[in-house]
Amino acid sequence: MAQNPGARTPHAEGPRPEGDDDGELRRALAVALLPGIDEMTRRVVDDIHAHSGTYASGSPVSRDDLWGICRDNLLRALEDFGGLSSGGDAEQAARETGRRRAEQDVPLDTVLQAYRRGGRVMWQVMAEHLRATRGTRQAHGAAGDRDTELDMAGAVWETIDRYSLVMAESYRLTQLEMQGRQETRRVALFEALLDGRGDDPAVAAAASAALGVPVQDRYVIVVAAQDPAAPPNPAPVLDEHGIWSFWRPRSGRYAGIVRLAAGESGVLIDLLRHRTGATAGVSPEFDRLARAGRALRLAEQALRTLPAKSGEAAAFDDRLAEVLLVGRPEIAERIVGTRLGGVLDMAAEREVLLGTLRVWLDSGCSAARAAELLYCHRNTVLNRIGRIAELTGCNAESGEVRLGWALALRALPLLAGDGEGAAGL
Missing domain, CATH: 1.10.10.2840 (PucR C-terminal helix-turn-helix domain)
Incomplete structure (x- = not known):
């Protein structure tokens, strides 16, 4: 998601170890640079655009979006660096960056790189100020040697690193939450198909998008008994052979929709029978998601004809006589x-x-x-x-x-x- 120059967790690790001189210099630097926050933000945004095609494209992160996030992070970072009280949550900008960029599907590495670019510009601005004021500080007896400037650089990157960690944690948590919501939506729409609601074009289209498969293609429904000796979900076995499927527990069994290429019906039966050990009924092929509900009923009827815990798999069309008799x-x-x-x-x-x-x-x-x-x-x-x-x-x-x-x-x-x-x- 979004990204910006860094900032540091304000009081994340207790009192600062620096001496009074360093603390005063850091405070003075922060106070001196805060009025120029907008110019610093412009430099950071320009630098990020110059080094990242993702951000330069303006999609999904607009320049205004990047500007706002960068400014907020720079402000918090400077306040934290200088030990200035902001009266708010100093980590909020970093967390918001991680959340927003995760939702925008910007790669985390790209966001972290932008944080580093922002930190680099922030230090450049500080170094320029230190060089410009070195004589004045020395005249007033303040530290002005090279070692002091290196200490300031270390402190800046410590701040950037801490904010980067906060941002990355927020990014990953947001990704997990999004995955959970997406999975919940996929399950709900799959259940809608099995319940016969795929006749509604809007439901079929939404299910197609959520499952990532076409509305029209070659599909079968498989219903597998939850045999103790069989794996709970046949998907990994089918995945190994390049066969897409989606499975959910349903009424004490597993129901799955399987997308088939030409000639894969026999392969599917063979894999179910010899690789999964599941007792399973397979529906006839159907060509659109709207027909999944009817296919489910046929797969269930095929399953009812098989001996329990037999590890046998059978297609509905191969068990027609048994289907009639068991019914x-x-x-x-x-x-x-x-x-x-x-x-x-x-x-x-x-x-x-x-x-x-x-x-x-x-x-x-x-x-x-x-x-x-x-x-x-x-x-x-x-x-x-x-x-x-x-x-x-x-x-x-x-x-x-x-x-x-x-x-x-x-x-x-x-x-x-x-x-x-x-x-x-």
């Missing part, structure tokens, strides 16, 4: 009962029969292919499928029966209580 538990239960009930009653055969049925269906109902995957003879597969047909009273050649079996196999783990949404079944 209608009474239908899911009926499908399992009518299509697999007889098999489930056979404790000794159940696991083998269900495993064979799953592989057979996934193999396009090819007994030969299923036999290769199960490391058995194709006739064994056919015999097991026949046994299932017998226990369920169904015709294995019927497409409708095969669809019923496939749906029942997908509904079974949901009814078993392993799914995120099983409590509602």
Whole structure:
């Protein structure tokens, strides 16, 4: 933020160690220079402009802004240097400089450099006065040697250094406060998107600005369970692979919006599954922030189909059958009962029969292919499928029966209580 020549914390470190002569000289210098404060300010502003492109540009710090801050700092610095009572807070000018320049996003190094330029000009003015009055002071028996002038220079830079520290501390504190306010705003606008308020163009535009992403792009919403074994926030893993995301805890889970480049959907699922260990549902892609609320609901539905604490991640479009079943538990239960009930009653055969049925269906109902995957003879597969047909009273050649079996196999783990949404079944 703003910056200016230095000043020193008035009584920051107790009594001055200088002797009476030094104290009197410092006081005399301050009293002599204070009437010329405006000319000194002009010299400081000109010097800062000559050595800083940021300040010379006039944006974000105008010349009037710089002038006012410099004058205030110079005034306080001279009063402090001379031990003059100002009747106010001698550090206020430095704190105000740090606060204002932080808000204007002027780099701290640039502000500190300007403080040094201001201190240099302040000492130049003092040195000019000391040289001009050396004979007069010596005639009155006052100290006028080179060592005394060096002592004054040291005192000036001590003052500048102290004011610089005060300014820098204020700058950093302001930055922290601004970051806190910005984060609060980002969270509030993200929540507004998830609540479906992105349909308001003003909300969408504000969220875009706060999050730093376009209103229109390729996005997905991810909802991750807060598994004890998984990191609380997948963002660092995604950041490592150049994938932007923003996450917040929400209703006992983590909700995140992820910006995708072409072909990154598969990468995202893989990272969630193998690098984060989070159990997560991923929405279909959407092309504008206004659709984040709907995407959140779809991601939550995908998550409900996954076994709790499984570390599995799945896209909504890959779990369509499960989404339908988990949303209608009474239908899911009926499908399992009518299509697999007889098999489930056979404790000794159940696991083998269900495993064979799953592989057979996934193999396009090819007994030969299923036999290769199960490391058995194709006739064994056919015999097991026949046994299932017998226990369920169904015709294995019927497409409708095969669809019923496939749906029942997908509904079974949901009814078993392993799914995120099983409590509602």
